[in-house]
Amino acid sequence: MADLHTGGPDLPQERRLSTEIPGPRSRELHARKIAAVAQGVGTVLPIYAVAAGGGVVVDVDGNSLIDFGSGIAVTTIGNSAPTLVAAVNEQVAAFTHTCFMVTPYDGYVRVAETLNRITPGSHDKRTVLFNSGAEAVENAVKIARAHTRRPAVVAFDHAYHGRTNLTMAMTAKNLPYKSGFGPFAGEVYRAPVSYPFRDQGVEGPAAARRAIDLIEKQVGTENLAAVVIEPIQGEGGFVVPAPGFLTALASWCRANDVVFVADEVQTGFARTGDLFACDQEGVVPDLIVTAKGIAGGLPLAAVTGRAEIMDAPHVGGLGGTYGGNPIACAAALAVMELIETDGLVGRARDIGLTMTERLKAMRAVDERIGDVRGRGAMIAIELVEPGTRTPDAELTRRVAAGAHAKGLIVLTCGTFGNVLRFLPPLSIPDQLLTEGLDILDAVLKES
Numbered sequence: 001m002a003d004l005h006t007g008g009p010d011l012p013q014e015r016r017l018s019t020e021i022p023g024p025r026s027r028e029l030h031a032r033k034i035a036a037v038a039q040g041v042g043t044v045l046p047i048y049a050v051a052a053g054g055g056v057v058v059d060v061d062g063n064s065l066i067d068f069g070s071g072i073a074v075t076t077i078g079n080s081a082p083t084l085v086a087a088v089n090e091q092v093a094a095f096t097h098t099c100f101m102v103t104p105y106d107g108y109v110r111v112a113e114t115l116n117r118i119t120p121g122s123h124d125k126r127t128v129l130f131n132s133g134a135e136a137v138e139n140a141v142k143i144a145r146a147h148t149r150r151p152a153v154v155a156f157d158h159a160y161h162g163r164t165n166l167t168m169a170m171t172a173k174n175l176p177y178k179s180g181f182g183p184f185a186g187e188v189y190r191a192p193v194s195y196p197f198r199d200q201g202v203e204g205p206a207a208a209r210r211a212i213d214l215i216e217k218q219v220g221t222e223n224l225a226a227v228v229i230e231p232i233q234g235e236g237g238f239v240v241p242a243p244g245f246l247t248a249l250a251s252w253c254r255a256n257d258v259v260f261v262a263d264e265v266q267t268g269f270a271r272t273g274d275l276f277a278c279d280q281e282g283v284v285p286d287l288i289v290t291a292k293g294i295a296g297g298l299p300l301a302a303v304t305g306r307a308e309i310m311d312a313p314h315v316g317g318l319g320g321t322y323g324g325n326p327i328a329c330a331a332a333l334a335v336m337e338l339i340e341t342d343g344l345v346g347r348a349r350d351i352g353l354t355m356t357e358r359l360k361a362m363r364a365v366d367e368r369i370g371d372v373r374g375r376g377a378m379i380a381i382e383l384v385e386p387g388t389r390t391p392d393a394e395l396t397r398r399v400a401a402g403a404h405a406k407g408l409i410v411l412t413c414g415t416f417g418n419v420l421r422f423l424p425p426l427s428i429p430d431q432l433l434t435e436g437l438d439i440l441d442a443v444l445k446e447s
């Protein structure tokens with residue numbers, strides 16, 4: 001077993017099933033989990049990990065599974081990349097915590113400088129660091145309210161922004177995220193998004209106009225602090241808005257002194273084949289929220305944006321005990337360097353081409369695949385009853401379970417539970433990417 005504990009790139013890059021999935025040791029651990037952990041924390045696939053790297057996750061039974069999940073778009077550079085491990089080890093040996101608000105350190109400042117440089121737009125920027133995506137979204141709203149002195153926030157249909165009280169209010173889907181957890185924060189309004197597959201014929205600018213009309217009539221521009229949007233929706237179903245939707249919304253916000261906030265928690269850091277998803281259409285958000293892929297699995301999140309907006313809150317108004325923890329900052333610096341030195345933006349595009357081509361070929365002969373969409377290494381298929389747009393969540397569950405049993409980690413998403421999403425780490429070898437797609441093809445045919 002000892003060799004199994006070596007993660008990173010030395011891990012054999014193969015799918016290997018030594019037992020059924022989950023195996024006996026995982027089942028034993030899962031029984032202990034159920035007895036010890038609150039059931040509110042769900043489990044997609046109860047195999048218990050001992051190592052991960054490249055494109056695989058290895059479990060306690062010695063099974064090696066192909067990873068199309070990246071721990072929900074987090075391990076974009078792969079698990080335990082050597083430069084990240086070295087940076088983290090060096091930092092952990094030097095010091096683990098001082099609290100940046102008590103005695104600061106260089107790593108935090110360097111992360112801020114790097115984010116200010118690489119996020120969309122060449123304007124003067126500032127950054128503040130947090131622990132989770134939800135916490136960063138909350139703080140983007142605080143900053144926008146302090147700047148505009150207005151209360152209202154607009155989020156969209158199918159949006160996901162987190163599980164804290166304010167971000168539950170901003171999240172669209174009731175089960176599992178919100179049900180029974182209210183009352184929710186006030187002054188959050190919902191607008192229709194552009195969802196080309198379910199919105200056929202409505203082009204980007206028209207979809208933006210539809211949202212803006214509603215905002216003007218139901219919220220009132222003079223009350224609106226911020227419009228918060230995922231440039232490609234994550235949990236909501238990898239919904240890619242029609243071209244021109246985001247640009248029209250952003251320019252309306254500019255014209256009305258409304259802060260345009262891009263939630264790039266899932267899409268950021270090369271995932272979509274651009275450094276940030278906003279880059280694809282040249283959208284420049286006033287504030288951009290990042291987390292997930294930022295630090296290779298260490299908890300870190302950020303709000304980056306226009307200096308005059310970011311500096312609106314008074315001194316002491318932003319922060320948190322652990323925000324910008326030095327170990328997470330060391331990891332983030334390693335991630336951001338690796339994205340550049342290893343050409344990971346291009347790698348995400350190549351993965352996207354491979355996946356899209358194969359999935360479109362599957363769609364051509366299978367009417368249950370209603371849509372193939374996404375960008376870069378963030379691709380999904382929406383499953384429907386043949387020849388309709390009626391969601392088939394049951395089929396989606398069967399295909400995910402079938403893939404898991406064959407050693408392929410896939411996730412589902414979507415408001416209607418009928419989207420299979422693929423988020424491989426960019427370190428996945430081509431042969432595992434192809435093998436994963438072969439498995440999907442076979443499982444769909446059997447389902």
Ligand SMILES: *Cc1c(COP(=O)(O)O)cnc(C)c1O
Pocket residue numbers: 131132133134135137160161162163230234235263264265266291292
């Ligand atoms: C995951 C996610 C969040 C919440 O991030 P946490 O770190 O889980 O709090 C917010 N927004 C988007 C788009 C996400 O995908």
